[in-house]
Amino acid sequence: xxxxxxxTKSPRIDMTPMVDTFCVILIFLMLTATMSSPEPAPVSxxxxxxxxxxxxxxxxxxxxxxxxxVFMNFDNGPDTLLKFRPKVLAEMGKRYGxxxxxxxxxxxxxxxxxxxxxxxxxxxxxxxxxGAARKELQVGIPMDSTDNQLAxxxxxxxxxxxxxxxxxxxxxxxxxxxxxxxxxxxxxxxVKRFSLITSLEAAKINLEEIxx
Amino acid sequence: MAEIIQQEKGKRGGKKRAKRIIPHMDMTPMVDLMMLLIxxxxxxxxxxxxxxxxxxxxxxxxxxxxxxPKISASRTLNIILGPENKIFWYPGGVKPEEYNNLPPxxxxxxxxxxxxxxxxxxxxxxxxxxxxxxxxVITGKIDISQDSLAxxxxxxxxxxxxxxxxxxxxxxxxxxxxxxxxxxxxxxCGIARYTFVDIAWYEEKMVEFAMGGASASSRTSSx
Numbered sequence: 001x002x003x004x005x006x007x008t009k010s011p012r013i014d015m016t017p018m019v020d021t022f023c024v025i026l027i028f029l030m031l032t033a034t035m036s037s038p039e040p041a042p043v044s045x046x047x048x049x050x051x052x053x054x055x056x057x058x059x060x061x062x063x064x065x066x067x068x069x070v071f072m073n074f075d076n077g078p079d080t081l082l083k084f085r086p087k088v089l090a091e092m093g094k095r096y097g098x099x100x101x102x103x104x105x106x107x108x109x110x111x112x113x114x115x116x117x118x119x120x121x122x123x124x125x126x127x128x129x130x131g132a133a134r135k136e137l138q139v140g141i142p143m144d145s146t147d148n149q150l151a152x153x154x155x156x157x158x159x160x161x162x163x164x165x166x167x168x169x170x171x172x173x174x175x176x177x178x179x180x181x182x183x184x185x186x187x188x189x190x191v192k193r194f195s196l197i198t199s200l201e202a203a204k205i206n207l208e209e210i211x212x
Numbered sequence: 213m214a215e216i217i218q219q220e221k222g223k224r225g226g227k228k229r230a231k232r233i234i235p236h237m238d239m240t241p242m243v244d245l246m247m248l249l250i251x252x253x254x255x256x257x258x259x260x261x262x263x264x265x266x267x268x269x270x271x272x273x274x275x276x277x278x279x280x281p282k283i284s285a286s287r288t289l290n291i292i293l294g295p296e297n298k299i300f301w302y303p304g305g306v307k308p309e310e311y312n313n314l315p316p317x318x319x320x321x322x323x324x325x326x327x328x329x330x331x332x333x334x335x336x337x338x339x340x341x342x343x344x345x346x347x348x349v350i351t352g353k354i355d356i357s358q359d360s361l362a363x364x365x366x367x368x369x370x371x372x373x374x375x376x377x378x379x380x381x382x383x384x385x386x387x388x389x390x391x392x393x394x395x396x397x398x399x400x401c402g403i404a405r406y407t408f409v410d411i412a413w414y415e416e417k418m419v420e421f422a423m424g425g426a427s428a429s430s431r432t433s434s435x
Binding site: 012015016018019022023025026029030032033045046047048049050051052053054055064167169170171172173174175176177178179180183186187188192193194195196197198199200 | 236239240242243246247249250253254256257261262263264265266267268269270271272293382383384385386387388389390391392393395396399400408
């Protein structure tokens, strides 16, 4: 019987479709990516059943870290179309008698995450590019009654952008007096509605249990 | 796509026949790189956007002559967030004059059997109403859009006069997680009327008394 001889061929897998798929996935991920900018303090938010999404603009976010520092951010990231960040800084500068240069305004405008720098150190903070030095300067916004800079920030943010909403992003372990202090400052400035950032978690309720 | 098939135009009568070769590109490095990028993007992107929970605080009373709004004591439920994830509660109101005879605080926790049970027991009528309404929407008996559903539930809550009026207070040793958790419980249980108020000095005393009892006993046991 004659044997059928298979031609010797190096087995090759055509990788083209795979590459195509990868390309599509990669492009999708690159476009949908919302880069999480590094926060000055790690924060693990508490859970709730709320499904309302976080506002992307017209928001001022207060970051309350676990060790009781308060940081502030406008519009959750670099400034959006409204460009009100430099205006707020200008007002703050006027109030505290500090002149900022154009470069510093630009730096303030594009700073991607929350800031917790006392206004006296703001100039040094904006002029350095060194991450470690910046971290050193982030000591939290002062908010005691003698030097309540947080209230000033809130006030000027609200005069520059009247539609601004207050958003609080706190760590689960943040001590309550810090939260209370921020709430008090907001209440004093007549901000009564605000949002708390949480992560979504489903809650189950057994209807039978409460029927008795 | 990446394979280019070279077709030799056959030269008629040509002496030499060029061997047909299909040039293959080695795509492995490219695939490797893409894998790497995909992994990077998958790990760095945060797909789930953070959610927010809205809360409204009452007006601050700045005028000393202005009195706090009166609420009926029988419907009032005071919840005090204590240290170590404890919740203390007592019904009704306490007059500061009676500080020698303060009511004892009941203790509960954040488990579904704890504060949720407590709230649902008191809010049963309204909760059933809301649940029935939602059920009717799901089964299609009531035709309503998703937007007006929230409004309809809100109006159900507004007309309710049976549920408790919950006053949330926080002792100084509580943390932010407790605060969000208790507000979340209010939403879960469909409590129509709740607000966050400052803790009064006699309530702090009540918490310290309730805690003191526990810590005193533990101190004696450790000695």
